[in-house]
Amino acid sequence: MNSGMSKGINSAWKLGNHAFESRLLIGTGKFSSVEIMVAAVRASGAQLVTVALRRFNRERPSDDLYGPLSGLPGVTIVPNTSGARNAEEAVRAALLGRELSGSPFVKLEIHPNPHHLMPDPIETFEAARELVKEGFLVLPYMPADPVLAKRLEEIGCAAVMPLGSAIGSGHGLRTREMLEIIIRDSNVPVIVDAGLRSPSEASLAMEMGCEAVLVNSAIAAADNPPAMAAAFAMAVRAGYAAREAGLMSKSDNAVPTSPLTAFLKEETP
Amino acid sequence: MRLTVNGEPHNHTGDKTIEALLKEIGADPRRVVVMINGDVVCREARASVRLEDGDIVEVLAFAGGG
Numbered sequence: 001m002n003s004g005m006s007k008g009i010n011s012a013w014k015l016g017n018h019a020f021e022s023r024l025l026i027g028t029g030k031f032s033s034v035e036i037m038v039a040a041v042r043a044s045g046a047q048l049v050t051v052a053l054r055r056f057n058r059e060r061p062s063d064d065l066y067g068p069l070s071g072l073p074g075v076t077i078v079p080n081t082s083g084a085r086n087a088e089e090a091v092r093a094a095l096l097g098r099e100l101s102g103s104p105f106v107k108l109e110i111h112p113n114p115h116h117l118m119p120d121p122i123e124t125f126e127a128a129r130e131l132v133k134e135g136f137l138v139l140p141y142m143p144a145d146p147v148l149a150k151r152l153e154e155i156g157c158a159a160v161m162p163l164g165s166a167i168g169s170g171h172g173l174r175t176r177e178m179l180e181i182i183i184r185d186s187n188v189p190v191i192v193d194a195g196l197r198s199p200s201e202a203s204l205a206m207e208m209g210c211e212a213v214l215v216n217s218a219i220a221a222a223d224n225p226p227a228m229a230a231a232f233a234m235a236v237r238a239g240y241a242a243r244e245a246g247l248m249s250k251s252d253n254a255v256p257t258s259p260l261t262a263f264l265k266e267e268t269p
Numbered sequence: 270m271r272l273t274v275n276g277e278p279h280n281h282t283g284d285k286t287i288e289a290l291l292k293e294i295g296a297d298p299r300r301v302v303v304m305i306n307g308d309v310v311c312r313e314a315r316a317s318v319r320l321e322d323g324d325i326v327e328v329l330a331f332a333g334g335g
Binding site (some may be wrong): 027028029051052053054069082092095097100167217 | 276294295296297299300301304307309327329330333334335
């Protein structure tokens with residue numbers, strides 16, 4: 001930055017015309033109870049929270065997250081399209097999610113293979129094109145592919161969400177090289193989604209230039225999910241603040257931080 | 270009237286509205302979204318839609334998801 005001034009750690013970012021302070025998005029899957037999930041969302045400070053659609057089941061009323069989440073101030077629900085195996089199913093899931101939530105956002109995810117859960121790039125692209133036409137702010141979960149990221153940007157997606165590693169794997173930023181290219185070339189926010197295990201990985205993603213990160217398993221599967229949510233929130237802020245502060249350049253040689261004048265040596269006249 | 274509701278056979282006895290069906294299965298109408306034969310029923314249309322014998326109905330709610 002020319003001014004040498006940081007924008008500050010609370011600088012807002014945007015999806016479409018919607019501005020957000022928090023750069024940590026939270027998923028609500030795999031929590032042991034609704035109460036713990038709500039406590040984690042609160043602790044995270046997240047303003048965007050993903051949910052899935054499931055068949056209503058009167059035997060399991062605790063499955064219904066609409067009530068608990070709509071009671072949280074400042075939280076916008078982002079319905080996902082999980083379960084969709086192709087573009088047609090994803091578009092239908094998105095329409096259902098919008099009807100129920102009233103949210104303009106959809107996390108588009110189409111991963112037909114339950115073993116690796118890798119997103120289908122072709123169906124994702126087709127669904128994204130349709131959903132943009134339907135007026136959604138589309139957040140596509142995608143392989144860390146710079147070409148696909150550009151194509152999704154060009155058809156009007158509000159962000160791109162490349163994976164760090166497989167969903168729920170905890171393998172962190174395995175796709176780092178591709179993420180760096182995507183970040184460098186993208187004109188829409190890049191949100192790393194999937195694979196993060198530790199707050200340090202979230203920090204790194206932010207330092208690399210991501211606009212935000214989406215975390216679910218790492219928080220839900222922690223011994224203390226609200227505490228882990230708070231840790232991720234701090235890490236995301238730290239990573240963003242570090243990026244804004246400007247990281248020093250690397251050197252192949254050591255560069256001393258203290259003067260090397262040899263005053264301890266005996267001077268030989 | 271025989272319906273399929275969330276994949277299960279369902280004998281519906283009340284009036285033919287969606288509200289009646291939701292009440293029958295114990296769903297809070299504000300917290301579910303309904304699809305009939307693959308078509309999303311928007312809120313505005315909910316009151317006017319009439320169920321028909323053989324309809325395949327999906328009643329969906331938000332659950333945890335990443």
